[in-house]
Amino acid sequence: MSQWTLRMATTSYTVAIEPGGRWAELVAWGPHGVEVGPSAYANRGDVHFITEADAAPIEYAPRGERPFTGADLEIDGDSWLTFESGAEEDGVLRLAFVDSVAQLRVVLCYRPEPAVDVLSRWVEVTNLRDESVRLAKIGSAGVCLPVREPRLSFLHGEWAREFQLDHVSLPAGGFRISSSYGVPGHNYAPWLSVDDTWGVSLAWSGSWEITAEVEPSGLTRVRAGMLGPVVVEPGETFVTPELALAYATDDLSRVWHAYDRQRSRPARKPVLYNSWEATGFEVDLPKQLELARIAADLGVELFVVDDGWFVGRHDDTGGLGDWYPESPDFGAFVEEVRATGLEFGLWVEPESVSPKSQLYAEHPDWVYQMDGREPTLIRNQMLLNLGLPEVYEFVTSTLDRLLTEHRISYLKWDMNRPATERSGELDNAHVRNYWRVLEHLRTHHPHVLVEGCAGGGGRTDLATTGMVDVVWPSDNTAPLDRLKIQHGFLHMHAPHLMSSWVTDAPGFFDARPRSLRFRFVLAMAGVLGIGADVGDWSAAEREEAAGLIARYKDIRDVVHGGEVRLLGDAVQYSAADRVVVLAWNTGSLTGVPMVPGQSSRVRLRDLTAESYVDENGQVYSAAHLTHVGVPFDWTASHDADVVVLRPA
Numbered sequence: 001m002s003q004w005t006l007r008m009a010t011t012s013y014t015v016a017i018e019p020g021g022r023w024a025e026l027v028a029w030g031p032h033g034v035e036v037g038p039s040a041y042a043n044r045g046d047v048h049f050i051t052e053a054d055a056a057p058i059e060y061a062p063r064g065e066r067p068f069t070g071a072d073l074e075i076d077g078d079s080w081l082t083f084e085s086g087a088e089e090d091g092v093l094r095l096a097f098v099d100s101v102a103q104l105r106v107v108l109c110y111r112p113e114p115a116v117d118v119l120s121r122w123v124e125v126t127n128l129r130d131e132s133v134r135l136a137k138i139g140s141a142g143v144c145l146p147v148r149e150p151r152l153s154f155l156h157g158e159w160a161r162e163f164q165l166d167h168v169s170l171p172a173g174g175f176r177i178s179s180s181y182g183v184p185g186h187n188y189a190p191w192l193s194v195d196d197t198w199g200v201s202l203a204w205s206g207s208w209e210i211t212a213e214v215e216p217s218g219l220t221r222v223r224a225g226m227l228g229p230v231v232v233e234p235g236e237t238f239v240t241p242e243l244a245l246a247y248a249t250d251d252l253s254r255v256w257h258a259y260d261r262q263r264s265r266p267a268r269k270p271v272l273y274n275s276w277e278a279t280g281f282e283v284d285l286p287k288q289l290e291l292a293r294i295a296a297d298l299g300v301e302l303f304v305v306d307d308g309w310f311v312g313r314h315d316d317t318g319g320l321g322d323w324y325p326e327s328p329d330f331g332a333f334v335e336e337v338r339a340t341g342l343e344f345g346l347w348v349e350p351e352s353v354s355p356k357s358q359l360y361a362e363h364p365d366w367v368y369q370m371d372g373r374e375p376t377l378i379r380n381q382m383l384l385n386l387g388l389p390e391v392y393e394f395v396t397s398t399l400d401r402l403l404t405e406h407r408i409s410y411l412k413w414d415m416n417r418p419a420t421e422r423s424g425e426l427d428n429a430h431v432r433n434y435w436r437v438l439e440h441l442r443t444h445h446p447h448v449l450v451e452g453c454a455g456g457g458g459r460t461d462l463a464t465t466g467m468v469d470v471v472w473p474s475d476n477t478a479p480l481d482r483l484k485i486q487h488g489f490l491h492m493h494a495p496h497l498m499s500s501w502v503t504d505a506p507g508f509f510d511a512r513p514r515s516l517r518f519r520f521v522l523a524m525a526g527v528l529g530i531g532a533d534v535g536d537w538s539a540a541e542r543e544e545a546a547g548l549i550a551r552y553k554d555i556r557d558v559v560h561g562g563e564v565r566l567l568g569d570a571v572q573y574s575a576a577d578r579v580v581v582l583a584w585n586t587g588s589l590t591g592v593p594m595v596p597g598q599s600s601r602v603r604l605r606d607l608t609a610e611s612y613v614d615e616n617g618q619v620y621s622a623a624h625l626t627h628v629g630v631p632f633d634w635t636a637s638h639d640a641d642v643v644v645l646r647p648a
């Protein structure tokens, strides 16, 4: 039997070819050495009324081979694979299988990440026929887990309520999360964890599905991939998106954060001001400049003009596609903003087009629509088919022009509607060209930071986060809603990717007000931005804001690079020289000092020094911080805090 053990940082994954050479199966996955001993996955009983493959811990199966308990690959007709070869080269294990009747070659690819506990898996399917083959279903990977009653954790929601962390126990049957929006979507993030031990995250920026099923054999099988169909031409090879598999001996979020850090380029993360919530579509340049000047005085480092700066964009019915500034003074305005010491950033929505735009008049055939039918409008706009080479050229050259004509160092790439009216392949070409544009930006405009956004958090998959510098998790900036959104987000992604603004908005789902300090500390949990109408802030508010921005700059490296512990209404960031704790009070008050009572406590985790001292000189032992906790004396106005501890 051929068997391979792939080693990640502290874990390993062992895969073998079953004796008949029909499939690959999982033997062990866990901390180093877990493969020494009998497989926890092997079927020890007789098989009745199903095939042997249906009961096996199979790694990848076409329909035909695994007819009853679910397949990863479906073509026009059933398929059975036979093992051909296995080899490790350049850090990738490739297990090649062939179906000589269906004339397909299927290669299972595994790339263990040596520095983190992540194994990346994908599949390459080669069409050996002399005609095209349509893959109705094309999963990236399947993995069996030795649990009969899994507790699944997932992130769900809707627009303005993304990343709601939830759990479900599955005694039997199946569970499915997916998106057919053409982007990962607001409803579910392409991420799942099982028993807080095993996790998957799909690097695909289009439509997708992840399923989990308790199989009759007693294993739980998780499967993930993009949504098909996909057409493979003769002699061509289709490469699926990567599925990242994580194993955690403690927090899975720490594994995902480490992986995010590995996938991100080192980039500055300036404190930004974004004018969207303050001015909406009314982008009046003198008013914008006034906001920029106030922001600069507060200590902001980058000024971003959001939607509304281009011709015909007075509301959401026009302008998209015609990416020319409305004002002839725009170039001078950019320079004036820069003269305040701020970098300049711009909002774009390159894939969208308004029906009354010049672009649509000239290129109606660039849009997803069907002959003889009215196109579906969402937010009064249509979507360009970025999969077309001419649309890719248009988008790339438009961004090149904007970035060359103006000294822009930040782009917010938005996308405010899902794809409809698609035919043939769903979104394969669109997604690949979206990635190509992002790569182009990195290569040709490396100084430009990119913020990923799709009507809030509609496009925050692992592929996007690997190619942008920051993502906008939600349009909901209301304090208590945002706290929940960020809590969910940080289970999937690291803080250096999480854009967050301090705003004046009362809130979409929970309008309960919170202090300015609360809103600041919340936005400091990731990449701090200000979205409020700072022109309306009092002198006292501006002074408080300036102090908090300065404080954020002091802790920014720990927030972005430290090890994170999600402690409910607090987040702990640990670096070698400091432990930073951000905490928020969302519960009731004790009444202290009016009545007797004790401080609220936040218990820290995994401290490495024996004792710590805070900025007031208070010394704590690690035992105290771990078992008793950091004290907070909350009042109605003191509802959030930043604590910095240094090893004593």
Ligand code: DGJ
Residues within 6 Å of the ligand: 276, 306, 307, 347, 414, 416, 453, 454, 455, 456, 472, 474, 475
């Ligand atoms: C949706 C984004 O999430 C918002 O931040 C803002 O950029 C608007 N689009 C602008 O139309």
